[in-house]
Amino acid sequence: MSPGGTDTAVDLDASAYALRLGDDALVLGQRLCEWAARSPELEEDVALLNIALDLLGAARLLLSRAGELEGAGRDEDDLAFLRNEPEFRCGLLFEAANGDFGQTLARQLLVSAYQVPLWHALGSSTDEVIAGVAGKAVKEAVYHLDHARSWVVRLGDGTDESHRRVQAGLEEVWPYTSELFERDALLDRLVARGVAADPDLLLPVWEATVGEVLAEATLEVPQTTWRPTGGRSGRHLTGFGYLLAEMQHLHRSHPGATW
Amino acid sequence: MTSFSAAGGHGAIPTDGVPADEGNVPTRPQSPLWEVFVRSRRGLSHTHAGSLRAPDAHMALRHARDLYTRRQEGVSIWVVPASVIVASSPDEKDSFFDPAGDKPYRHPTFYDVPEGLTHL
Numbered sequence: 001m002s003p004g005g006t007d008t009a010v011d012l013d014a015s016a017y018a019l020r021l022g023d024d025a026l027v028l029g030q031r032l033c034e035w036a037a038r039s040p041e042l043e044e045d046v047a048l049l050n051i052a053l054d055l056l057g058a059a060r061l062l063l064s065r066a067g068e069l070e071g072a073g074r075d076e077d078d079l080a081f082l083r084n085e086p087e088f089r090c091g092l093l094f095e096a097a098n099g100d101f102g103q104t105l106a107r108q109l110l111v112s113a114y115q116v117p118l119w120h121a122l123g124s125s126t127d128e129v130i131a132g133v134a135g136k137a138v139k140e141a142v143y144h145l146d147h148a149r150s151w152v153v154r155l156g157d158g159t160d161e162s163h164r165r166v167q168a169g170l171e172e173v174w175p176y177t178s179e180l181f182e183r184d185a186l187l188d189r190l191v192a193r194g195v196a197a198d199p200d201l202l203l204p205v206w207e208a209t210v211g212e213v214l215a216e217a218t219l220e221v222p223q224t225t226w227r228p229t230g231g232r233s234g235r236h237l238t239g240f241g242y243l244l245a246e247m248q249h250l251h252r253s254h255p256g257a258t259w
Numbered sequence: 260m261t262s263f264s265a266a267g268g269h270g271a272i273p274t275d276g277v278p279a280d281e282g283n284v285p286t287r288p289q290s291p292l293w294e295v296f297v298r299s300r301r302g303l304s305h306t307h308a309g310s311l312r313a314p315d316a317h318m319a320l321r322h323a324r325d326l327y328t329r330r331q332e333g334v335s336i337w338v339v340p341a342s343v344i345v346a347s348s349p350d351e352k353d354s355f356f357d358p359a360g361d362k363p364y365r366h367p368t369f370y371d372v373p374e375g376l377t378h379l
Contacts, residue, residue, distance in 0.1 A: 150317060
Protein backbone atom coordinates (compact mmCIF):
# COMPACT_ATOMS: atom_id res chain seq x y z
CA MET A 1 0.00 0.00 0.00
CA SER A 2 1.38 3.39 -0.93
CA PRO A 3 0.94 6.26 1.53
CA GLY A 4 -1.84 7.61 -0.70
CA GLY A 5 -3.96 4.69 0.38
CA THR A 6 -4.22 3.14 -3.08
CA ASP A 7 -2.78 -0.06 -4.38
CA THR A 8 -0.82 1.56 -7.21
CA ALA A 9 2.57 -0.06 -7.65
CA VAL A 10 5.54 2.29 -7.52
CA ASP A 11 6.75 3.05 -11.06
CA LEU A 12 9.36 5.79 -11.05
CA ASP A 13 9.70 5.92 -14.83
CA ALA A 14 5.98 6.42 -15.40
CA SER A 15 5.91 8.89 -12.50
CA ALA A 16 8.67 10.97 -14.11
CA TYR A 17 6.78 10.98 -17.41
CA ALA A 18 3.48 11.99 -15.79
CA LEU A 19 5.42 14.77 -14.06
CA ARG A 20 6.74 16.08 -17.39
CA LEU A 21 3.26 16.11 -18.90
CA GLY A 22 1.77 17.63 -15.76
CA ASP A 23 4.43 20.33 -15.45
CA ASP A 24 3.99 21.28 -19.13
CA ALA A 25 0.28 21.82 -18.58
CA LEU A 26 0.60 23.50 -15.17
CA VAL A 27 3.27 25.99 -16.20
CA LEU A 28 1.64 27.02 -19.47
CA GLY A 29 -1.67 27.38 -17.63
CA GLN A 30 0.02 29.70 -15.14
CA ARG A 31 1.63 31.71 -17.96
CA LEU A 32 -1.70 32.18 -19.69
CA CYS A 33 -3.22 33.45 -16.43
CA GLU A 34 -0.98 36.50 -16.77
CA TRP A 35 -3.37 37.65 -19.50
CA ALA A 36 -6.23 37.99 -17.02
CA ALA A 37 -7.70 41.49 -17.43
CA ARG A 38 -4.94 42.38 -19.93
CA SER A 39 -6.22 40.84 -23.17
CA PRO A 40 -7.14 43.04 -26.11
CA GLU A 41 -10.79 42.37 -25.34
CA LEU A 42 -12.80 40.87 -22.51
CA GLU A 43 -13.83 38.02 -24.80
CA GLU A 44 -10.19 37.09 -25.34
CA ASP A 45 -9.55 37.15 -21.59
CA VAL A 46 -12.16 34.46 -21.21
CA ALA A 47 -10.87 32.47 -24.18
CA LEU A 48 -7.26 32.42 -22.96
CA LEU A 49 -8.20 31.66 -19.37
CA ASN A 50 -10.50 28.90 -20.59
CA ILE A 51 -7.45 27.33 -22.20
CA ALA A 52 -5.50 27.87 -18.98
CA LEU A 53 -8.26 26.15 -17.02
CA ASP A 54 -8.26 23.16 -19.37
CA LEU A 55 -4.51 22.86 -18.89
CA LEU A 56 -4.80 23.17 -15.12
CA GLY A 57 -7.42 20.42 -15.09
CA ALA A 58 -5.08 18.07 -16.96
CA ALA A 59 -2.16 19.12 -14.76
CA ARG A 60 -4.00 18.24 -11.56
CA LEU A 61 -4.75 14.72 -12.74
CA LEU A 62 -1.23 14.19 -14.09
CA LEU A 63 0.54 15.51 -10.99
CA SER A 64 -1.70 13.38 -8.78
CA ARG A 65 -0.77 10.40 -10.92
CA ALA A 66 2.93 11.29 -10.74
CA GLY A 67 2.71 11.40 -6.95
CA GLU A 68 0.81 8.13 -6.82
CA LEU A 69 3.35 6.31 -9.01
CA GLU A 70 6.23 7.84 -7.06
CA GLY A 71 4.93 6.26 -3.87
CA ALA A 72 6.44 8.89 -1.57
CA GLY A 73 3.13 10.30 -0.41
CA ARG A 74 3.25 13.57 -2.38
CA ASP A 75 -0.05 14.86 -3.71
CA GLU A 76 -0.78 17.34 -6.52
CA ASP A 77 -0.40 20.35 -4.22
CA ASP A 78 2.94 19.16 -2.84
CA LEU A 79 4.21 18.76 -6.39
CA ALA A 80 2.84 22.05 -7.71
CA PHE A 81 3.65 24.28 -4.78
CA LEU A 82 6.54 22.78 -2.85
CA ARG A 83 9.10 22.04 -5.54
CA ASN A 84 11.82 24.50 -6.52
CA GLU A 85 12.88 25.46 -10.04
CA PRO A 86 15.36 22.64 -10.71
CA GLU A 87 12.75 20.06 -9.70
CA PHE A 88 10.31 21.12 -12.41
CA ARG A 89 10.34 19.11 -15.64
CA CYS A 90 8.37 21.32 -18.02
CA GLY A 91 9.69 21.98 -21.52
CA LEU A 92 11.08 25.46 -22.18
CA LEU A 93 8.31 26.25 -24.69
CA PHE A 94 5.67 25.95 -21.96
CA GLU A 95 7.41 28.40 -19.64
CA ALA A 96 8.49 30.86 -22.37
CA ALA A 97 7.39 34.43 -21.70
CA ASN A 98 4.05 35.63 -23.05
CA GLY A 99 5.54 38.53 -24.98
CA ASP A 100 2.78 40.38 -26.78
CA PHE A 101 -0.56 38.92 -27.84
CA GLY A 102 0.91 37.70 -31.13
CA GLN A 103 3.74 35.88 -29.38
CA THR A 104 1.34 34.24 -26.92
CA LEU A 105 -0.84 32.95 -29.74
CA ALA A 106 2.21 31.84 -31.77
CA ARG A 107 3.39 29.86 -28.72
CA GLN A 108 -0.10 28.43 -28.29
CA LEU A 109 -0.12 27.30 -31.91
CA LEU A 110 3.21 25.50 -31.48
CA VAL A 111 2.08 23.92 -28.20
CA SER A 112 -1.38 22.85 -29.32
CA ALA A 113 -0.11 21.48 -32.64
CA TYR A 114 2.10 19.25 -30.46
CA GLN A 115 -0.49 18.38 -27.83
CA VAL A 116 -3.16 17.24 -30.28
CA PRO A 117 -1.12 14.30 -31.67
CA LEU A 118 0.45 13.77 -28.21
CA TRP A 119 -2.89 13.27 -26.44
CA HIS A 120 -4.18 11.33 -29.39
CA ALA A 121 -1.27 8.88 -29.08
CA LEU A 122 -1.50 8.75 -25.28
CA GLY A 123 -5.17 7.79 -25.52
CA SER A 124 -3.84 4.24 -25.90
CA SER A 125 -1.12 4.54 -23.24
CA THR A 126 -0.70 1.43 -21.12
CA ASP A 127 -0.97 3.69 -18.07
CA GLU A 128 -4.72 3.88 -17.67
CA VAL A 129 -4.72 7.24 -15.88
CA ILE A 130 -2.55 8.89 -18.53
CA ALA A 131 -4.79 7.32 -21.18
CA GLY A 132 -7.86 8.68 -19.42
CA VAL A 133 -6.46 12.20 -19.15
CA ALA A 134 -5.43 12.07 -22.80
CA GLY A 135 -8.90 11.02 -23.93
CA LYS A 136 -10.36 14.14 -22.34
CA ALA A 137 -7.49 16.48 -23.15
CA VAL A 138 -7.42 15.71 -26.87
CA LYS A 139 -10.80 17.38 -27.42
CA GLU A 140 -9.66 20.41 -25.46
CA ALA A 141 -6.39 20.61 -27.37
CA VAL A 142 -8.23 20.49 -30.70
CA TYR A 143 -10.14 23.56 -29.58
CA HIS A 144 -6.98 25.31 -28.33
CA LEU A 145 -5.38 24.64 -31.71
CA ASP A 146 -8.40 26.05 -33.50
CA HIS A 147 -8.27 29.18 -31.38
CA ALA A 148 -4.54 29.70 -31.84
CA ARG A 149 -4.74 28.94 -35.55
CA SER A 150 -7.60 31.41 -36.01
CA TRP A 151 -5.62 34.21 -34.41
CA VAL A 152 -2.27 33.42 -36.02
CA VAL A 153 -3.90 33.44 -39.46
CA ARG A 154 -5.70 36.71 -38.72
CA LEU A 155 -2.64 38.42 -37.31
CA GLY A 156 -0.24 37.01 -39.88
CA ASP A 157 -2.49 37.81 -42.82
CA GLY A 158 -3.73 41.02 -41.20
CA THR A 159 -2.03 44.42 -41.19
CA ASP A 160 1.69 45.03 -41.75
CA GLU A 161 2.07 45.67 -38.02
CA SER A 162 0.22 42.53 -36.90
CA HIS A 163 2.19 40.46 -39.41
CA ARG A 164 5.48 41.89 -38.19
CA ARG A 165 4.66 41.28 -34.55
CA VAL A 166 3.36 37.72 -34.85
CA GLN A 167 6.36 36.81 -37.01
CA ALA A 168 8.66 38.30 -34.34
CA GLY A 169 6.82 36.36 -31.62
CA LEU A 170 7.13 33.18 -33.64
CA GLU A 171 10.88 33.68 -34.04
CA GLU A 172 11.15 34.23 -30.28
CA VAL A 173 9.53 30.93 -29.22
CA TRP A 174 10.44 28.72 -32.17
CA PRO A 175 13.86 27.57 -30.85
CA TYR A 176 12.16 25.96 -27.84
CA THR A 177 10.21 23.54 -30.02
CA SER A 178 13.12 21.19 -30.78
CA GLU A 179 13.15 20.10 -27.14
CA LEU A 180 9.62 18.70 -27.54
CA PHE A 181 10.89 15.97 -29.85
CA GLU A 182 14.05 14.99 -27.98
CA ARG A 183 14.46 11.38 -26.94
CA ASP A 184 16.24 10.30 -23.80
CA ALA A 185 16.71 7.02 -21.93
CA LEU A 186 13.48 7.52 -20.00
CA LEU A 187 11.44 7.99 -23.16
CA ASP A 188 13.11 5.00 -24.82
CA ARG A 189 12.08 2.75 -21.92
CA LEU A 190 8.55 4.15 -21.70
CA VAL A 191 7.89 4.09 -25.46
CA ALA A 192 8.95 0.44 -25.44
CA ARG A 193 6.48 -0.25 -22.63
CA GLY A 194 3.70 1.61 -24.41
CA VAL A 195 3.39 4.20 -21.64
CA ALA A 196 4.77 7.23 -23.50
CA ALA A 197 4.15 8.69 -26.96
CA ASP A 198 6.99 8.29 -29.45
CA PRO A 199 8.33 11.78 -30.29
CA ASP A 200 9.52 10.54 -33.68
CA LEU A 201 5.90 9.90 -34.63
CA LEU A 202 4.68 13.26 -33.29
CA LEU A 203 7.20 15.37 -35.18
CA PRO A 204 5.88 14.91 -38.75
CA VAL A 205 2.30 15.59 -37.61
CA TRP A 206 3.43 18.74 -35.79
CA GLU A 207 5.46 19.94 -38.77
CA ALA A 208 2.55 19.41 -41.14
CA THR A 209 0.06 21.27 -38.92
CA VAL A 210 2.34 24.18 -38.17
CA GLY A 211 3.52 24.45 -41.77
CA GLU A 212 -0.03 24.58 -43.04
CA VAL A 213 -1.09 27.29 -40.59
CA LEU A 214 2.00 29.42 -41.18
CA ALA A 215 1.49 29.20 -44.95
CA GLU A 216 -2.13 30.29 -44.57
CA ALA A 217 -0.98 33.10 -42.27
CA THR A 218 1.67 34.21 -44.82
CA LEU A 219 4.30 33.73 -42.11
CA GLU A 220 7.81 32.38 -42.59
CA VAL A 221 8.97 29.21 -40.86
CA PRO A 222 11.81 30.51 -38.68
CA GLN A 223 15.26 29.36 -39.73
CA THR A 224 17.41 28.76 -36.69
CA THR A 225 20.04 26.29 -35.66
CA TRP A 226 19.87 27.28 -31.97
CA ARG A 227 18.34 24.39 -30.07
CA PRO A 228 18.07 25.32 -26.40
CA THR A 229 17.23 22.45 -24.08
CA GLY A 230 17.26 21.62 -20.38
CA GLY A 231 13.66 21.86 -19.18
CA ARG A 232 13.37 18.08 -18.77
CA SER A 233 16.39 18.06 -16.50
CA GLY A 234 15.42 21.13 -14.47
CA ARG A 235 17.44 23.83 -16.22
CA HIS A 236 14.92 26.54 -16.91
CA LEU A 237 14.71 30.01 -18.44
CA THR A 238 15.47 33.11 -16.41
CA GLY A 239 11.84 34.10 -15.99
CA PHE A 240 10.77 30.75 -14.59
CA GLY A 241 11.59 31.62 -10.98
CA TYR A 242 9.28 34.62 -11.12
CA LEU A 243 6.48 32.44 -12.46
CA LEU A 244 6.95 29.96 -9.62
CA ALA A 245 7.12 32.75 -7.03
CA GLU A 246 3.75 34.05 -8.14
CA MET A 247 2.23 30.59 -8.38
CA GLN A 248 3.58 29.25 -5.10
CA HIS A 249 3.78 32.16 -2.67
CA LEU A 250 0.26 31.82 -1.27
CA HIS A 251 0.62 28.13 -0.54
CA ARG A 252 4.07 28.60 0.97
CA SER A 253 3.08 31.67 3.01
CA HIS A 254 -0.01 29.95 4.41
CA PRO A 255 0.72 26.23 4.52
CA GLY A 256 -2.40 24.13 4.51
CA ALA A 257 -4.71 27.03 3.64
CA THR A 258 -7.96 25.97 1.96
CA TRP A 259 -10.88 27.81 0.41
CA MET B 260 -35.91 59.76 -37.87
CA THR B 261 -33.98 58.00 -35.15
CA SER B 262 -32.53 54.58 -35.92
CA PHE B 263 -32.71 51.79 -33.40
CA SER B 264 -30.53 48.82 -32.73
CA ALA B 265 -31.00 45.77 -30.57
CA ALA B 266 -27.34 45.98 -29.63
CA GLY B 267 -26.52 44.52 -26.26
CA GLY B 268 -29.78 42.71 -25.91
CA HIS B 269 -31.46 45.47 -23.91
CA GLY B 270 -34.21 46.12 -26.40
CA ALA B 271 -34.26 49.00 -28.82
CA ILE B 272 -31.73 51.72 -28.22
CA PRO B 273 -31.18 54.74 -30.45
CA THR B 274 -28.00 54.58 -32.47
CA ASP B 275 -27.60 58.30 -33.04
CA GLY B 276 -27.91 61.46 -31.02
CA VAL B 277 -26.93 59.64 -27.86
CA PRO B 278 -23.29 59.61 -26.74
CA ALA B 279 -22.50 55.97 -26.20
CA ASP B 280 -19.94 55.03 -23.56
CA GLU B 281 -19.68 58.60 -22.35
CA GLY B 282 -16.58 59.07 -20.22
CA ASN B 283 -15.34 55.68 -21.32
CA VAL B 284 -13.90 56.38 -24.72
CA PRO B 285 -11.96 53.37 -25.98
CA THR B 286 -8.35 54.13 -26.85
CA ARG B 287 -8.54 52.03 -29.99
CA PRO B 288 -11.41 50.84 -32.17
CA GLN B 289 -13.41 48.02 -30.64
CA SER B 290 -14.39 44.95 -32.59
CA PRO B 291 -17.95 44.84 -33.92
CA LEU B 292 -20.77 43.72 -31.66
CA TRP B 293 -22.48 40.36 -32.17
CA GLU B 294 -25.68 39.01 -30.69
CA VAL B 295 -25.55 35.40 -29.53
CA PHE B 296 -28.39 32.90 -29.70
CA VAL B 297 -28.07 29.51 -28.05
CA ARG B 298 -30.21 26.42 -28.49
CA SER B 299 -30.13 24.68 -25.14
CA ARG B 300 -31.20 21.29 -26.47
CA ARG B 301 -32.64 19.63 -29.51
CA GLY B 302 -36.25 20.53 -30.17
CA LEU B 303 -36.07 23.96 -28.56
CA SER B 304 -35.51 27.16 -30.50
CA HIS B 305 -32.43 29.36 -30.25
CA THR B 306 -32.79 31.91 -27.47
CA HIS B 307 -30.95 35.19 -27.12
CA ALA B 308 -28.14 34.66 -24.63
CA GLY B 309 -26.25 37.94 -24.77
CA SER B 310 -23.73 39.77 -26.87
CA LEU B 311 -20.00 39.97 -27.40
CA ARG B 312 -17.33 41.73 -29.43
CA ALA B 313 -15.35 39.90 -32.08
CA PRO B 314 -13.45 40.90 -35.22
CA ASP B 315 -15.35 38.52 -37.49
CA ALA B 316 -17.99 35.78 -37.58
CA HIS B 317 -15.50 32.95 -37.09
CA MET B 318 -14.11 34.47 -33.89
CA ALA B 319 -17.57 35.52 -32.73
CA LEU B 320 -18.73 31.91 -32.85
CA ARG B 321 -15.70 30.77 -30.86
CA HIS B 322 -16.04 33.49 -28.26
CA ALA B 323 -19.73 32.63 -27.95
CA ARG B 324 -18.76 29.05 -27.23
CA ASP B 325 -16.42 30.21 -24.47
CA LEU B 326 -18.76 32.80 -22.99
CA TYR B 327 -22.20 31.25 -23.25
CA THR B 328 -21.84 27.46 -23.36
CA ARG B 329 -19.07 26.79 -20.85
CA ARG B 330 -21.52 25.13 -18.49
CA GLN B 331 -23.05 22.96 -21.19
CA GLU B 332 -25.86 25.42 -21.84
CA GLY B 333 -26.10 24.64 -25.51
CA VAL B 334 -25.96 22.29 -28.46
CA SER B 335 -26.03 24.97 -31.16
CA ILE B 336 -25.03 28.62 -31.43
CA TRP B 337 -26.02 31.42 -33.80
CA VAL B 338 -24.13 34.71 -33.94
CA VAL B 339 -25.64 37.70 -35.70
CA PRO B 340 -24.00 41.08 -36.29
CA ALA B 341 -25.88 43.43 -33.95
CA SER B 342 -25.84 46.03 -36.71
CA VAL B 343 -28.13 43.99 -38.97
CA ILE B 344 -30.85 43.49 -36.37
CA VAL B 345 -33.80 45.81 -36.94
CA ALA B 346 -35.56 46.57 -33.67
CA SER B 347 -38.99 48.02 -33.01
CA SER B 348 -39.02 51.53 -31.62
CA PRO B 349 -40.16 52.30 -28.06
CA ASP B 350 -42.12 55.26 -29.55
CA GLU B 351 -44.28 52.82 -31.46
CA LYS B 352 -45.05 50.69 -28.43
CA ASP B 353 -48.66 51.86 -28.26
CA SER B 354 -49.52 51.14 -31.86
CA PHE B 355 -47.48 47.94 -31.97
CA PHE B 356 -48.48 46.14 -28.83
CA ASP B 357 -51.45 47.71 -27.06
CA PRO B 358 -54.10 46.69 -29.63
CA ALA B 359 -53.54 43.06 -28.67
CA GLY B 360 -54.30 43.84 -25.04
CA ASP B 361 -58.12 43.63 -25.20
CA LYS B 362 -58.36 40.54 -27.39
CA PRO B 363 -58.29 37.68 -24.88
CA TYR B 364 -59.97 35.41 -27.44
CA ARG B 365 -56.60 35.14 -29.15
CA HIS B 366 -55.35 33.13 -26.21
CA PRO B 367 -56.14 29.43 -26.43
CA THR B 368 -57.83 29.55 -23.01
CA PHE B 369 -61.33 28.87 -24.38
CA TYR B 370 -60.59 25.25 -25.11
CA ASP B 371 -60.95 22.38 -22.63
CA VAL B 372 -57.75 20.49 -22.39
CA PRO B 373 -58.35 16.75 -22.61
CA GLU B 374 -57.37 14.86 -19.50
CA GLY B 375 -54.05 13.11 -19.63
CA LEU B 376 -52.63 15.41 -22.27
CA THR B 377 -49.03 16.24 -21.55
CA HIS B 378 -46.38 18.39 -23.18
CA LEU B 379 -48.84 21.25 -23.85
